[in-house]
Amino acid sequence: MIALSLDEIAAAVGGSLRLRSTDATSATLVDGTVTTDSREIAPGDVFFAKRGEFDDGHRFAPAAADQGAALLVVEHELDLEVPQIVVEDSVVALGALATDVVARVRAHGDLKIVGVTGSNGKTTTKNLLRAVLEHVGPTVAARASYNNEVGGPITMLALAHDTKFLVAEMGASGVGEIARLVRMARPDIGIVLKVGLAHAGEFGGIEQTVRAKSEMVTDLLPTDVAVLNLDDPRVAPMAGLTEARVVTFGLGSAADVRADDLVVHARGTEFTVHVPGGESARVHFGVLGEHHVMNALAAVAASVELGVALADVVAALEQVTLAERWRMQVMGGRDDVTVINDAYNASPDSMSAAIKTLAQVKAPGTRTIAVLGEMSELGEFSGEEHDRIGLLAVRLGISQLIVVGPGARRLHITAINEGSWDGESAYVETADEAYDLVVASAQPGDTVLVKSSNSAGLRHLGDRLGEWFS
Structure with missing residues (x-):
């Protein structure tokens, strides 16, 4: 962050500065990294204590102080000998500070x-x-x-x-x-x-x-x-x-x-x-x-x-070869088995695109394996969209479909009901079962796609398969 005094930060976030019994004054400059994760705090950084759905960042403020935080932004004053700015809502305050900093950098x-x-x-x-x-x-x-x-x-x-x-x-x-x-x-x-x-x-x-x-x-x-x-x-x-x-x-x-x-x-x-x-x-x-x-x-x-x-x-x-880890990440190589780990997230559009890519990139005479998990957060569209992906996998001629987890089971049923497959679609409950099935059934030259929403956790399955076939 650009260097700002404690007074300037307090004014930006609309908070009340409490210096506690420290050597800091209202004019003390702070220019460390801003974070809501106490594990990332280094000396001179700023910690925003954010309340979450399942936890409260104020519990971790002592750890941030111990690691050298120069400032805590909190919703109630804490018994810690670190300068603190008390605000009504730490997330709103975080946005207000960002707005102020952007405006200052633009101005100069x-x-x-x-x-x-x-x-x-x-x-x-x-x-x-x-x-x-x-x-x-x-x-x-x-x-x-x-x-x-x-x-x-x-x-x-x-x-x-x-x-x-x-x-x-x-x-x-x-x-x-x-x-x-x-x-x-x-x-x-x-x-x-x-x-x-x-x-x-x-x-x-x-x-x-x-x-x-x-x-x-x-x-x-x-x-x-x-x-x-x-x-x-x-x-x-x-x-x-x-x-x-x-x-x-x-x-x-x-x-x-x-x-x-x-x-x-x-x-x-x-x-x-x-x-x-x-x-x-x-x-x-x-x-x-x-x-x-x-x-x-x-x-x-x-x-x-x-x-x-x-x-x-x-x-x-042309220098970029990977969009981001777990996004169409190409792994493997042993026995010419290619693993494509695209399990950071999934929507109907990205799932369709990944399966089409799998069908496009396979070499003649080789097989394709699609290991697919749930597409989450689709609400009322969930059933029909999982149906659509099951039909797409069949119609594109994917050699083996492995469906993982109850949330994606309808995809497996739809693939079977398409009526043209005999065992080409398998359903398993867990990523470990999927791993064992891929390792047991993969043949030299196969291309394996792993795709699911983040919540399904298949990105780690993709990593395991990539390491096994490396």
Whole structure:
């Protein structure tokens, strides 16, 4: 975090400063990392004691103090000899501090901010943008999927006065959450990737999901840029909801930034990218999966708008071989068995894309194995969407389907009911059973996909299989 006095921080968060019996004064400067996790505290850092659904961060404040925290932001004063700022709501205070810091950095530099949202692809697009922009100037981007009311502000608080780019991933589980993050960061460029059924159960339906994602662009200024997926019928109409200049991306000829001549193989995807002005380039993209081309196009569109030359954008994209751990991560290799671990999260769109990729990348004469777990947070859509994935696996000719856990069992039943399989779909209760089945049945040359929502825990199964076949 940029250096601020204790008084300045208290004013930013609307809190009351309690110096306790320390050597600190109201003018004491603090410039450490801001976190809500006491395990991450180092000397000089700031700890926000956040109340959670199952625990209370105030319980861990003593540990933060012992590890050298310079400041505690709390909802009630604690008997600890560390400066404290008492606030009504620590999460609201965290957002207020992020808003203040972003404004200060903007006022004294040439910071440009890109906001990224969508039902799928946020983290990949954020990572691609970071890979491009860090070659141009100091860049801050979220680690992992820090994109909610806590992770978003913590990312913003990592800004320094010389930061040139902030890439802010913005997720939500309800209407209004993206709007709050947008008000904190005030993006110069707002990207909407896709609106699908991911978390539709939490949002209360697809219409509410559309409304929430559109918050990325509704408050943009005429001098800003809205980067929209022209291929998504729920995203494209958002052009009418913003005063910003609109730049579209997609695979169709009408998109401002588009890709054609796609070639998908086990080492990634090749495509030709076209940008406004008639310039084009061939891209050898090492991230597995045709669906990631759309994320790359969004990154290209934003980067070009920020003044990065297309050749430099392409060179940076071609250096990226992994979107993020557990996202289309290629492992294995022994006996030519390839393991694709894509079990960080799953929605109907990303599950379909992963299975299609599995079918596309297999070598002639080899087999495919799809180990699939539950797609969570789909609400009323859960049954029919698991049905759809079961049908897709059959129709794409996946050699062996292994369905894991009660939440995904309907997928297995649907595959059987399709009527064309005889034992090609197996159901197991646990990841350990799935591991034993894959190890026992895999043949040289097989390609194995592991895919599920995070809550199903299959990402660790993917790691185990990757290590076994390494």
